[in-house]
Amino acid sequence: MHLAIVDSNPAALQTIRLAKNAGHRVTYVQSVRPQYRLTDANLALVSSVDRLVDGLVTTDADAVTEALAKCHAEHPIDFVTTQHEMSVEAVAAACRTLGLRGTSPEAVLIARRKDRCREALRAAGLASARFATATSEATTVAAAERIGYPVVIKPPSGAAGLLARVVHSTAEARAVWHGLRDGLDAVPEDWRGQFQRGLLIEEFLAGELVSVEIGARDGRFFPLCISGRSRWAGDGVTALGAFIPADLEARQADACWEYARQVCRAIGADIGVFHLEIMVTERGPVLVEFNPRVMGGGLPVAYRHATGQEVYAALLAILAGSDDFPAPPPRVDCTAVRVVIPREAGRLSPEATLAPLAQHPSVKEIIGFGENHTGPGSEVARGQALARFIVQEADQAALERTSEHLLRRLEPLLGVPLMAGRYSPGGHPVPRTRE
Incomplete structure (x- = not known):
């Protein structure tokens, strides 16, 4: 298989390694402003490809189309994919123009417009949140009052939770x-x-937030993982991390898998591995958003520690038409990725350190300052990811205690206040634990 990968988040660079190890030909289109740091390890991965197209604005559909057309003319491309949220539209447009195989362009463009995605769910008779779009202050207020407070207000084609707010009045x-x-x-x-x-103004959904990772190919679906999500008690929206497995009853998990399949069918998501954020409400699963890519952030690393498998290996098997990848084994423990996030803008201490993470026996891996474009003495913004860490404990409650303990130890060492305290599904914050 000749696989063209257009841009990547940091974790998904491992797709290159796995594809080369599987004997695939790889073309990689690298952004002029990569999301990942150009470390020796990352540069080695990028340098290992068969063809590198460097310095492209990978959100520019015309530029991506031109680059892929040249590569395809020289060596026919079997499949095009991207693991960068903001590049998926450009890749979809290029595939449609050139007739290249990738996830259905129509499905990608529906997914990237959350209002259109909700319209597709409504047309299919699937559960969805009440919503409206607005382009002015007056229409924003009118929509919020019509839906009923609290509401979530956010860009319909945003990413990483940027500019999303919960509004109460x-x-x-x-x-x-x-x-x-x-x-x-x-x-x-x-x-x-x-x-x-x-x-986009939409109903604030109450319930347990989970992420569903599901593969699809030719009408078949491959369940990979349901992870729980930790949200900050301060606003109920900001993601503090995720844990595997989600804390769901068997019937709730089954309902999430079936709902995810129905959502894929409703928007036409035909091939790939997709990341669905779903709220498990009193009326059942309801889509928060559909991402036409593999899970991001530190979750693929947590998945590897939780299952002993690489989620990108499943992606490659699905794209190559193979069923030769094992289903993730059931877990008897719990694995989480937690994000270290300042709740106020400031400057990190000149002696800022993540040493408490490295010293704790339950921490399995640290995605540190370097990978997050920060470090001692750096100016940091409210909500910016400073670091991530993978932690394993016997259950979710132990995970929360360990994570909160570590964040409290980090706070004085970093010199900025951190987001801590988990939002509970009932709408009340879980208070910071005390030793």
């Missing part, structure tokens, strides 16, 4: 409208076009 809705408009300065320049499509 008309005064907050007005303030958020102005703040989101001005907040584009914090969004990378290449992403801003996708963030400037008005606003």
Whole structure:
């Protein structure tokens, strides 16, 4: 198989290694501004490909189309994929123009417009949140009042939770409208076009937030993982991390798998591995968002520690038409990725260290300062990921205790206050634990 990979998040660079080990030909299109650090290890992965196209704006559909057309003319491409959220639209457009195989372009473009995704769910008769779109302060307020507070206001084609807010009143809705408009300065320049499509106002869903990782090919579905999500008690939206397995009853997990299959069919997501965020509510599973890519952040690393398998190996097997990959084994323990996030902007201490993580026996891996573009003495923004760590314990409750303990130890060493305290499904914060 000749696989063309257009851009990547840091963890997904491992797809290159696995594809080369499996004997595939790999073309890699690298962004002019990579999301990952150009470390020796990452450069070695990128340098191992059969063809490297460097320095491209991978959110530019015309540029991606031109690059892929040249590669395809020289050596026919069997499949095109991307593991960068903001590049999926450009890749979909290129595949449609060139007739190359990838995840259905129509499905990708529906998924990337959350309002259109909700319309597709409604047309298919699937559970969804009440929603509206707005392009002005007045229409934002009117939509929020019609749906009923609290609501979530966010860009319909955003990423990584940037500019998403929970709003409880008309005064907050007005303030958020102005703040989101001005907040584009914090969004990378290449992403801003996708963030400037008005606003999505939707019902605030109460329940247990989970992520479903599901593979699809030719009408068949491959269940990979359901992970639970930890949200910050301060707003109920900011993601503090994820844990495997999710804390669900068997019937709830079965309902999530069936709902995920139905969502894939409703939007036409035909081939690939997809990351669905789902709220398990009193009325059953309800989609929060559909991501036409493999899970990101530190979750693939947590998946490897939890299952002993690489999620990208499953992706490659599905793309290559193989069923030769094992289903993840059931777990008797619990594995989490937790994100170290400042709750206020500031400057890290010149002596900032992650030493407490390295010293703790339950911490299996650290994704440190370097991989997160920060370090001692750095200016940091509220909500910026400073580091991630993988922790394993006997159950979720022990995970929360260990994670909170470590965050408390880190806070004085980093010199900035950290987001801690988990939001409970009932809408009340789980308080910070005390030793």
